[in-house]
Amino acid sequence: DQASIGVEQINGVAATRGPGLIGALLVGFSFAKAFAFARNLPFAGVNHLEAHIYSLFLTDPCPEFPFIALVVSGGHTNIYHVSAPDQFELMGQTRDDAAGEAFDKVAKVLGLGYPGGPVIEKLAGTCDSEMISFPRTLLEADSFDFSFSGIKSAVARHIHEHPPASDIDIAQIAASFQAAVIDVLTAKLIRAAQAKNCTRIGVTGGVSANQHFVRHLSAAAKQHHMEVFAPHLSLCGDNAAMIAARGHTMIQNGTLCQLDHDVFSRSAG
Numbered sequence: 520d521q522a523s524i525g526v527e528q529i530n531g532v533a534a535t536r537g538p539g540l541i542g543a544l545l546v547g548f549s550f551a552k553a554f555a556f557a558r559n560l561p562f563a564g565v566n567h568l569e570a571h572i573y574s575l576f577l578t579d580p581c582p583e584f585p586f587i588a589l590v591v592s593g594g595h596t597n598i599y600h601v602s603a604p605d606q607f608e609l610m611g612q613t614r615d616d617a618a619g620e621a622f623d624k625v626a627k628v629l630g631l632g633y634p635g636g637p638v639i640e641k642l643a644g645t646c647d648s649e650m651i652s653f654p655r656t657l658l659e660a661d662s663f664d665f666s667f668s669g670i671k672s673a674v675a676r677h678i679h680e681h682p683p684a685s686d687i688d689i690a691q692i693a694a695s696f697q698a699a700v701i702d703v704l705t706a707k708l709i710r711a712a713q714a715k716n717c718t719r720i721g722v723t724g725g726v727s728a729n730q731h732f733v734r735h736l737s738a739a740a741k742q743h744h745m746e747v748f749a750p751h752l753s754l755c756g757d758n759a760a761m762i763a764a765r766g767h768t769m770i771q772n773g774t775l776c777q778l779d780h781d782v783f784s785r786s787a788g
Contacts (some may be wrong), residue, residue, distance in 0.1 A: 643693050663707055663711050709745070
């Protein structure tokens with residue numbers, strides 16, 4: 520009875536439409552579409568990356584429009600100018616490895632397992648991050664794109680030339696690698712905010728759970744009279760709440776899916 524009452528109170532359905540793995544997307548999207556059709560409910564197909572940005576609105580305080588948003592994870596490193604609830608201008612993205620992917624690959628060559636982000640962050644907090652100088656790839660002066668393949672290769676080359684002989688050596692590599700990635704992310708975000716005359720920056724996605732990154736970015740932003748927002752740790756990874764939050768706005772605005780709409784594996788651009 521409680522389940523049926525809950526169903527009767529539903530006023531719309533939302534599911535991830537993409538980007539992502541087609542097989543997984545089809546399962547959830549097809550079920551949600553069929554449920555919405557059977558119950559005659561409005562149905563929104565949510566962009567996974569836009570939903571990550573909406574996780575910022577599930578934590579207090581949250582940013583006001585407009586703001587710069589970074590979606591940073593194992594699969595994406597994208598900067599957006601978010602000027603309204605449905606306005607997401609892609610300013611830059613990774614040209615090769617995503618930041619989270621770089622963390623995972625560096626952790627693998629260090630023998631630290633998967634996922635790499637949490638263990639690298641933990642090790643990085645135990646030693647000096649300036650012991651090893653890894654490259655900070657900023658690309659063209661006017662570009663907001665990212666490239667992390669170079670630092671990944673630099674770490675692998677350093678390990679080959681200077682095999683770590685102790686846990687301290689491994690921690691120093693982890694700390695220096697993390698510092699280089701955070702420096703690049705921070706520099707790009709500050710410049711993007713300046714370019715759009717924004718004073719608010721939001722960071723979302725799995726890598727936004729890295730508290731050293733959030734603290735470093737917040738300190739740099741404060742120097743430019745900017746404020747940084749990040750979701751609660753429980754909302755940094757993929758979660759249903761962010762899909763519901765984005766879907767709610769889409770349903771309110773009438774941005775709905777039709778029965779013939781399908782999932783997609785990659786975002787345009």
